[in-house]
Amino acid sequence: MSILVTGGAGYIGSHTVAELLAHGEEVVVVDNLGTGHAASVLGAPFYEADIRDHDRIVHILREHAVDTVVHFAANSLVGESVKNPLKYYENNVAATARLLGAMLDANVKRIVFSSTAAVYGEPERTPIREDDATVPTNPYGETKLAIERMFHWCREAYGLSSISLRYFNAAGAHPTLPIGEHHNPETHLIPIILQAALGQRPEVSIFGDDYPTVDGTCVRDYIHVMDLASAHRLAVERLRRLEKSGETAAEAFNLGNGEGFSVKQVIDVAREVTGCAIPAVVGPRRAGDPAVLVASSDKAREVLGWRPERADLREIVDSAWRWHRSHPHGYER
Secondary structure (H helix, E strand, O other), X not given: OEEEEEOOOOHHHHHHHHHXXXXXXXXXXXXXXXXXXXXXXXXXXXXXXXXXXXXXXXXXXXXXXXXEEEEOOOOOOHHHHHHOHHHHHHHHHXXXXXXXXXXXXXXXXXXXXXXXXXXXXXXXXXXXXXXXXXXXXXXXXXXXXXXXXXXXXXXXXXXXXXXXXXXXXXXXXXXXXXXXXXXXXXXXXXXXHHHHHOOOOOOEEEEOOOOOOOOOXXXXXXXXXXXXXXXXXXXXXXXXXXXXOOOOOEEEEEEOOOOOEEHHHHHHHHHHHHOOOOOEEEEOOOOOOOOEEOEOOHHHHXXXXXXXXXXXXXXXXXXXXXXXXXXOOOOOO
């Protein structure tokens, strides 16, 4: 039996593939390479395919005797989702519905889903817990929440078992393999800071320094990508245990370190790690940016047995720096 990873040529997907392989799993990867990179898929069969191609996905599921799907394939830019919501409903919600149809036709009834903290919208409290209100403030978060709700009804109708992992700010890179974070355009804070350290951009923009936080800048929960990868592996193991006991699930878990760092704190740590000045310029706030987003991961710790092993911000930034320094243009030659 094997695991199909959709979007496995993406940032978190490729690291999860590496994690699964390191723990003896047989893995097969599907990615349409819309934003992924074939060079990031190491050691697993790779198919350049779209999850909406029903017949091909059914064939791959059967050919590789897949018993569980780990689903990353999606569009994930918040700003783009606001400008083009139909693209996100098509590529995220409709495409996932097609994937689930192929899974059911191939008699595969377990899925681990890459969800997001964006399902919560403006947080009611900190740290955020799984039973807090889910009121997304953008189409990206809405589409992820819609997929979670789809899993609920598919459990009722078809016995599909699912775990949705709602994570916060992924960062860092694999400690030994040549894989890391490469987006175009880049929107994540740590790689933007490191691009400035490499001289690839003149400065880092800080959007507002008048928030009610330790230094006035937004606070976010950063989690090492390999800790995220281990959570996906543990979720697969939980679904397998539940099936053996005759149970199904439609569960959601937060993944975060439970500790937040401000934008200025991240920049300061990056300056220490890189030894570079890294110019930063303060500008006005961005609309819709909450002051603090920090997760409670108590449920994941208790139910999945998950423990972040790389929670130190310096270690996260250092691993990212090693990747960016050795791959200044990412996967591009």
